[in-house]
Structure formats: structure tokens, C-alpha cells
Amino acid sequence: xxxxxxxxxxxxxxxxxxxxxxxxxxxxxxxxxxxxxxxxxxxxxxxxxxxx
Amino acid sequence: xxxxxxxxxxxxxxxxxxxxxxxxxxxxxxxxxxxxxxxxxxxxxxxxxxxxxxxxxxxxxxxxxxxxxxxxxxxxxxxxxxxxxxxxxxxxxxxxxxxxxxxxxxxxxxxxxxxxxxxxxxxxxxxxxxxxxxxxxxxxxxxxxxxxxxxxxxxxxxxxxxxxxxxxxxxxxxxxxxxxxxxxxxxxxxxxxxxxxxxxxxxxxxxxxxxxxxxxxxxxxxxxxxxxxxxxxxxxxxxxxxxxxxxxxxxxxxxxxxxxxxxxxxxxxxxxxxxxxxxxxxxxxxxxxxxxxxxxxxxxxxxxxxxxxxxxxxxxxxxxxxxxxxxxxxxxxxxxxxxxxxxxxxxxxxxxxxxxxxxxxxxxxxxxxxxxxxxxxxxxxxxxxxxxxxxxxxxxxxxxxxxxxxxxxxxxxxxxxxxxxxxxxxxxxxxxxxxxxxxxxxxxxxxxxxxxxxxxxxxxxxxxxxxxxxxxxxxxxxxxxxxxxxxxxxxxxxxxxxxxxxxxxxxxxxxxxxxxxxxxxxxxxxxxxxxxxxxxxx
Numbered sequence: 001x002x003x004x005x006x007x008x009x010x011x012x013x014x015x016x017x018x019x020x021x022x023x024x025x026x027x028x029x030x031x032x033x034x035x036x037x038x039x040x041x042x043x044x045x046x047x048x049x050x051x052x
Numbered sequence: 053x054x055x056x057x058x059x060x061x062x063x064x065x066x067x068x069x070x071x072x073x074x075x076x077x078x079x080x081x082x083x084x085x086x087x088x089x090x091x092x093x094x095x096x097x098x099x100x101x102x103x104x105x106x107x108x109x110x111x112x113x114x115x116x117x118x119x120x121x122x123x124x125x126x127x128x129x130x131x132x133x134x135x136x137x138x139x140x141x142x143x144x145x146x147x148x149x150x151x152x153x154x155x156x157x158x159x160x161x162x163x164x165x166x167x168x169x170x171x172x173x174x175x176x177x178x179x180x181x182x183x184x185x186x187x188x189x190x191x192x193x194x195x196x197x198x199x200x201x202x203x204x205x206x207x208x209x210x211x212x213x214x215x216x217x218x219x220x221x222x223x224x225x226x227x228x229x230x231x232x233x234x235x236x237x238x239x240x241x242x243x244x245x246x247x248x249x250x251x252x253x254x255x256x257x258x259x260x261x262x263x264x265x266x267x268x269x270x271x272x273x274x275x276x277x278x279x280x281x282x283x284x285x286x287x288x289x290x291x292x293x294x295x296x297x298x299x300x301x302x303x304x305x306x307x308x309x310x311x312x313x314x315x316x317x318x319x320x321x322x323x324x325x326x327x328x329x330x331x332x333x334x335x336x337x338x339x340x341x342x343x344x345x346x347x348x349x350x351x352x353x354x355x356x357x358x359x360x361x362x363x364x365x366x367x368x369x370x371x372x373x374x375x376x377x378x379x380x381x382x383x384x385x386x387x388x389x390x391x392x393x394x395x396x397x398x399x400x401x402x403x404x405x406x407x408x409x410x411x412x413x414x415x416x417x418x419x420x421x422x423x424x425x426x427x428x429x430x431x432x433x434x435x436x437x438x439x440x441x442x443x444x445x446x447x448x449x450x451x452x453x454x455x456x457x458x459x460x461x462x463x464x465x466x467x468x469x470x471x472x473x474x475x476x477x478x479x480x481x482x483x484x485x486x487x488x489x490x491x492x493x494x495x496x497x498x499x500x501x502x503x504x505x506x507x508x509x510x511x512x513x514x515x516x517x518x519x520x521x522x523x524x525x526x527x528x529x530x531x532x533x534x535x536x537x538x539x540x541x542x543x544x545x546x547x548x549x550x551x552x553x554x555x556x557x558x559x560x561x562x563x564x565x566x567x568x569x570x571x572x573x574x575x576x577x578x579x580x581x582x583x584x585x586x587x588x589x590x
Contacts, residue, residue, distance in 0.1 A: 019246075023210045026192050027125055030179045034107035034127035046103045047125075 053147055053556055053565045053587060056100050056110045057180065060126055060135065062145075067130040068176045068197060074156035074260045075253070076275040076335035079352045082376035083391035085148040086403035087420040089542050089554055091567035092583030100589045105131030124182040129174060138589035139561040143538050146563055146587075147556050150393055150401035150422060152356050152374040155331060157285055158257035161200040188212050205251040258282040270343035277335035328372045330357040350382040374401075386411040399424040399537065416547040426539030426557055549573045550580065563587040 003011075031047055054062075065072040073081070094116035102108050108126040113119070134145065165173040180193040190210045197203045247268040254261045257279070264273040332355050339348040355378075360371035375394040381387070386409055393403035402421040408414070539557030546552075554567040565585045570578055 019210070022192075022208070023190055026190065027181045027183060030125045030127055030181045033179060034104070034125070037127070037129070038104035038106055042103050047107060047109070 053563055053585060056098065056108075056112075056124070056587075057126075057182075059146065060108060060128075060132065060180075061178070063132045063134045064128050064130065064178050066134070067128075067132055068162070069157075069160050070197070070203065071156035071159065071255055071257070071260070073153040074255055074257070074277060074279070075262060076260070076277040076337055076352065077262075079277070079333070079335060079354050080378050080380065080391060082150055082152065082356070082393045083378060083403045083405055085150055086393060086401060086422055086542065087391075087405055087418045087544055089148060089420075089544065089552075091552055091554055091569050091581060092565060092585035093581060094583050096583070096585040098585070098587045100135075100587065102132075102135055102589075105133060108132075108135065120185060120187070122182055122184045124180065126178070126180045128178045129176050136589065137561070138558070138563060138587070141589060143536065143558050143563075147540055149540065150374075150395060150403070152359055152376060152395075154359050155282060155285065156255070156257050156260075156279065159200050159255060162197075201254060201256050203253045203255070205249070205253070207249040207251070208246065209248075210246045257284060269341050271339055271341035271346075273337065273339040275335065275337040277333055280332040280334070282331075328355075328357050328375055330355055330372075330375070347384070349384055350380065352378060352380045354378045385409070418544060418546050420542065420544035422540055422542045424537035424540050426537055561588070563589075 031044075035041065035044060035047055062072055064070075072078070094114060096112065096114050098110060098112040100108065100110040106128050110124045110126075111121065112124075113121040135141070162173055162176060164171055175196055175198075177194070177196040182191045183189070184191075188211075191208070192210075193205065193207045195203060195205045247266060249264065249266050251262060251264040254263075259279070260277045262273075262275040264275075265271070266273075332353070334351075334353045336351040337349070339346075341347075354376065356376040357372050357374055359374065364371070373395055375392075377393075378389075378391045380389040387407065388410055389405060389407040391403060391405040393401065395401040400421065400423050403419070405418045407416045539555065542552075542554040542556075544552045549572045550569060551572060552567065552569045554565065556563070556565040558564075563586070565587075566583075568582045569580045571580050572578070
């Protein structure tokens with residue numbers, strides 16, 4: 001085994017944190033990127049609610 | 053009806069000039085659209101909105117068996133003008149239907165935008181997120197174009213692990229968490245762990261390859277498709293334009309006009325009276341998983357006709373009806389499937405598929421078809437003609453050139469510097485960039501590709517310039533709009549004597565789809581499933 005158990009544990013812990021960050025922050029990231037690149041910039045409410 | 057995701061992806065591929073049909077996974081698309089259409093399972097409502105041309109939201113609600121819904125947010129790098137209110141979207145783009153695609157092109161690179169000595173046009177991307185409620189499943193997709201012919205996809209599915217009373221070492225939100233072996237008192241079903249899918253698509257027009265990796269199974273996959281007799285249409289167009297310029301500057305005759313806007317056609321050598329003019333494609337896929345020690349392979353062959361290029365040059369035989377024949381063979385399990393699909397009239401397309409297992413001799417026959425009905429009522433915003441996007445460009449560039457030479461700070465239409473520079477650069481070039489030509493050609497093709505193909509008078513085929521062709525097709529598009537159908541009825545009869553009917557139509561600015569699956573031979577339950585789906589784009 002090239003990796004020790006401690007390295008594997010640290011790697012798994014880091015992957016868990018990364019997965020949590022991606023899961024929680026994916027939708028806000030998509031909304032923020034769409035908000036920033038739109039010309040003219042709409043209000044945030046318009047982006048989130050369906051009936052604009 | 054197409055799910056909103058598929059509609060957006062197709063529109064995105066069209067906007068960036070990517071061939072959406074040039075992949076082995078789309079080999080049997082023509083027959084699948086007629087024989088494998090999905091019946092809505094229950095009452096489904098979907099509301100989609102586009103606050104800006106690059107951002108889309110969608111809310112869906114599924115009533116039965118349990119009330120659940122989903123919210124999705126999508127953003128793209130290119131504005132998708134095709135997606136608009138449901139009263140103005142072309143109905144044929146929203147439904148899965150039979151169509152033959154023109155030969156694929158080599159995807160053109162994105163137009164260069166230079167600012168201060170650096171390229172700032174950025175990369176094409178699409179970001180998609182969908183959250184299912186109340187189960188809190190999150191699915192996401194990120195796709196970006198690394199080089200003109202290489203595209204990368206990353207898709208993931210994340211599920212919150214069910215709460216368990218026994219202590220477990222892993223965290224609460226993980227992807228590949230296997231439910232612990234010790235019994236959990238609450239009767240929760242073991243959740244399937246999340247998954248991450250990586251995919252790399254390489255498309256050069258002639259050859260298309262796709263390399264995939266799935267983290268849950270540790271499965272590597274490769275799909276390839278090869279188009280026989282492929283010629284680069286852009287190269288042929290450039291050669292034809294060059295020939296035309298030489299001939300017009302020389303003798304002024306329009307002998308080169310016979311070639312048409314697409315240069316040398318593939319079928320120019322043989323002008324047969326009968327038979328089908330088309331192209332062959334062959335492909336295969338291989339899957340291999342080390343974790344599960346499984347292996348899969350399949351191969352396929354397809355023949356499809358080439359859509360006619362209007363206006364028809366004089367003396368050419370009438371265009372062949374759109375037809376697609378496919379042959380699939382899976383050597384491992386010995387499954388051979390052949391399908392034949394054809395558009396037999398402007399409003400009717402039929403398809404039949406016969407599958408047989410060469411080891412067990414089990415066979416299955418399916419017959420299906422679609423019928424476009426329902427004449428359009430009321431007014432409709434016509435799609436913008438292909439020549440329009442160029443006029444505002446020229447007008448704004450002229451006014452900008454009169455005020456400032458470099459174009460910095462001249463926000464005449466509220467555009468950014470990059471946009472204004474890009475437009476001025478395009479107009480100063482005097483001709484459309486390859487990318488704009490791609491988009492324009494795609495619009496022209498879309499109008500040509502209506503379920504009601506139009507026969508142009510042969511005499512107008514003398515001038516082969518692109519502009520002439522676009523204005524002619526624009527007038528043809530108005531004809532197509534008047535004749536466009538707003539409803540389609542699909543039917544399928546399968547080997548196990550089950551019949552499925554699906555009616556999709558645009559009713560009062562909503563897309564409604566109503567389907568029923570019925571088992572003809574069963575007495576207890578003649579109707580197996582029935583469903584309604586309503587989509588509204590605002």
C-alpha cells in the first residue's frame with residue numbers, strides 16, 4: 001500500500017468536507033454566476049422566483 | 053415532451069456550434085423518438101422562466117404517487133434566444149420528433165475578442181443544478197468547451213444520507229456512503245450513494261469520441277462514431293465563394309451559382325433518378341468496470357438521408373423522403389436490432405423496429421408513428437430572420453466609427469466594451485465570422501427542417517449566394533409558420549401487445565401532453581398507466 005492509513009483518513013475527511021461544500025454551495029454558485037454575467041443585471045428576487 | 057434540461061442543452065449546443073447529433077448515443081434517435089417516447093406517469097406541472105437570456109429557472113411539481121417537486125437553476129455563457137415564452141417557441145423544438153440532421157460540421161472556434169492585447173471572450177460553459185424536494189437530492193451538471201473540438205462534462209448526484217440512530221464514523225453528507233451493516237431500527241430504505249460522472253467529448257465532424265468515467269461503479273467507457281464520406285462543409289463553402297468571386301470578377305457569368313451555397317454536394321457525382329441519397333455512419337461503445345468486473349460492448353451502423361438544400365438547383369431529381377435505417381448489434385448478449393424510420397408525408401412519420409437475440413431467438417417487433425395535427429390559430433411572433441442580426445451590427449458600428457475610432461467607452465446600446473469591440477470587429481471584416489455563419493446556418497436549417505418540407509420552384513435555384521438563400525428561406529419560413537402544426541399524436545404498438553398513445557399540443561400558451569398506455573390482452577387492467585403533463589414557459 002503506497003498510502004498510510006493516516007493519509008487515507010485525512011484524504012477521506014477532506015473529501016467529505018469538499019462534498020459538503022459542493023452540495024451546499026452549488027446552487028448559490030450557479031445563481032451568483034448568472035447574476036453577475038447578466039446585462040442588464042436583474043434583481044436577485046427576479047432570478048430566484050419563477051414568476052418575474 | 054422534452055424535459056427542460058434537454059431543451060436547454062440542445063439550444064446551448066446550437067448556440068456554440070456543437071453538433072448535438074454527432075454521437076454514438078444518438079445513433080437510434082430517429083426511431084427512438086417514434087418508438088420509445090415517454091408517457092407522463094402522473095400529473096406533472098412545470099413552470100419555466102428566463103429572467104435574462106443566460107439564466108433559466110424551472111419549477112416542477114409531480115402530484116402522484118406522492119407530492120414532490122424540484123427546483124432547477126441553469127446559467128450559460130451564451131444567450132439562448134430560442135427559449136422564450138411558450139407562445140413564441142416553435143412547437144417542433146419542444147417535442148421529441150422524427151428528423152434527419154444535416155451532415156455534422158467541424159465545431160468552429162469561438163470568435164476572438166481582444167482587449168488590451170489579451171483575449172477576453174472567455175470559455176463556453178453551462179451550469180445546471182436541480183434540487184428535488186422533499187428528498188433533497190441535488191443533481192448538478194457543469195459542461196465547458198476546452199478547445200473547439202473538445203468538451204468536458206461533470207455531472208454529480210448528491211443525496212443526503214438517511215439519519216440513522218447507530219453511530220457511524222462518516223459525516224452526514226457524503227457521496228459514497230454505504231449504509232452501515234448493523235441494523236437500523238427505523239425502516240429506512242438503503243439510499244443509493246451519490247455519483248460523479250466525468251465525460252470528455254471530442255468531435256471533429258468526421259469522427260466523434262466520448263470518454264466517460266463513473267465514480268460509483270468505477271466504470272470507464274468509450275463511445276465512438278465515424279461518418280463515412282464526410283467533407284468539411286465550411287471548406288467547401290469557402291472554395292465555392294472563391295470560385296464565385298473569380299468568375300464574377302472575370303466574365304460576370306453565374307456559372308458558379310450552380311454549385312449552391314454549400315459547395316460541392318456529396319451527391320453531385322451521381323444524379324440517380326431513384327434511390328436514397330444519404331450518408332453512412334458506424335460506431336461502437338465499450339464499457340469496462342474494474343470494481344464490478346463487468347464489461348459491455350455494442351456496435352451500430354446507420355444510414356440516413358441528407359436533407360435537401362433549398363433552393364434546389366435545376367435539373368436535380370426530387371429530394372428523397374427523409375429516411376433513417378439503423379442496425380445495432382451487441383456481441384456479448386447477442387442482441388441484434390434493426391430499425392427503419394421514414395417521413396412518408398409532410399405530417400406523418402412511421403417507424404418499425406425488429407429486435408432478435410441470436411442466441412435465444414427471442415424477437416420483438418415494434419411499430420410506431422407520429423402525426424402532426426392541429427392547425428395553428430392566432431398570431432405568433434415570427435422568428436427573427438437570419439439577415440437581421442447583421443443590420444444592427446453594421447448600423448451600430450458605423451455610428452461608433454464616426455464618434456470614436458477605437459470604440460472604448462462608447463456604450464451606445466448599453467453594451468460592454470467587449471461586446472462593442474466584437475461587433476465593430478465583425479462588421480469591419482466585411483463578412484460574417486464563421487461562428488455567426490454557423491448560427492445563421494443553423495437557423496436556416498431549422499426553418500428548412502419543419503415537419504412540412506416545402507418544394508421551391510426550380511427556376512429560383514440559379515442564384516446560389518448565401519444571402520439570396522437566406523432571404524428565400526425567410527420567405528419560406530413564413531409559409532412554414534402559417535402551415536405549422538401545433539399538435540402531434542404519437543402511437544406505438546409493441547410486441548407484448550401493448551399500445552401507447554401520446555398527444556402533445558400547445559393549448560392556450562401552455563404545452564400539454566396527455567398519454568395512455570393500454571394492454572390490449574389483459575382483462576383486469578386494460579389501462580396500465582395514464583398521465584398528463586403541462587409545461588409553461590414564461
